[in-house]
Each structure stands twice: as C-alpha cells, then as structure tokens.
Amino acid sequence: MRLIAPMLATAGTLPDDTAERPWSFEMKYDGCRMLASVGGGREPVLWTRNMNVVTPSYPEIAEALTAAFGGRGHIVLDGELVALDQGKPSFGLLQRRMGVTMRRSRCSGESL
Secondary structure: OOOOOOOOOOOOOOOHHHHOOOOOOOOOOOOEEEEEEEEEEEEEEEEOOOOOOOHHHHHHHHHHHHHHOOOEEEEEEEEEOOEEEOOOOHHHHHHHHHHOOOEEOOOOOOEE
C-alpha cells in the first residue's frame, strides 16, 4: 500500500462577511495527526504525518474503522487522534497510551 501525505494547514484570509466578528478560530484538539486506510479487501493501515506506520499501536482503532468502513470500498481518513478525559482533550492521557506495542511512541513516530 502506498502511503499518502496528510493535508497540512496553511494560512488563509477571513471571509468578507466578518465586519461584526473580525476573527476566526479552529478548535485545537491537542492530539496526534493520523491517517488511516480502510477497506478494499486489505488490512487497515494507520500512519503518522511523518509516514510512520503505527497500526500495531492502535489495534482498537483499526478494528473500529474496519467495522465502520471495511465493507464499503476503500477509504482514506485524515484526522486527529485524541484521548478524552471527561469529554475534554487530554494530551497527557494520549501520551500514556502512545507506543504501547511499538518502538516508536511519539506522534511523529520518532524513536524515543
């Protein structure tokens, strides 16, 4: 399977209709950028923005994605993996979860 790079954020401009609110924001989820390939008769693959495959570290994510999308052709998802603590993102909680079964533990997949 050929891994693809994630879509990265770029600076933009505000829409023209911001006279009453001349600002904009996007929620910072404080997680790990992750891509996933699911379906198409293949095993799911999860990888980081630095193109490191981390599927073995998140078997429950791979299983859930297969259950949700596995029988519907092939799909590639690009998003943020977040651990929630009482409904709020917790990077500390995610850090404790990272690299449970892999030698690479950080979001970027760098060796510790």
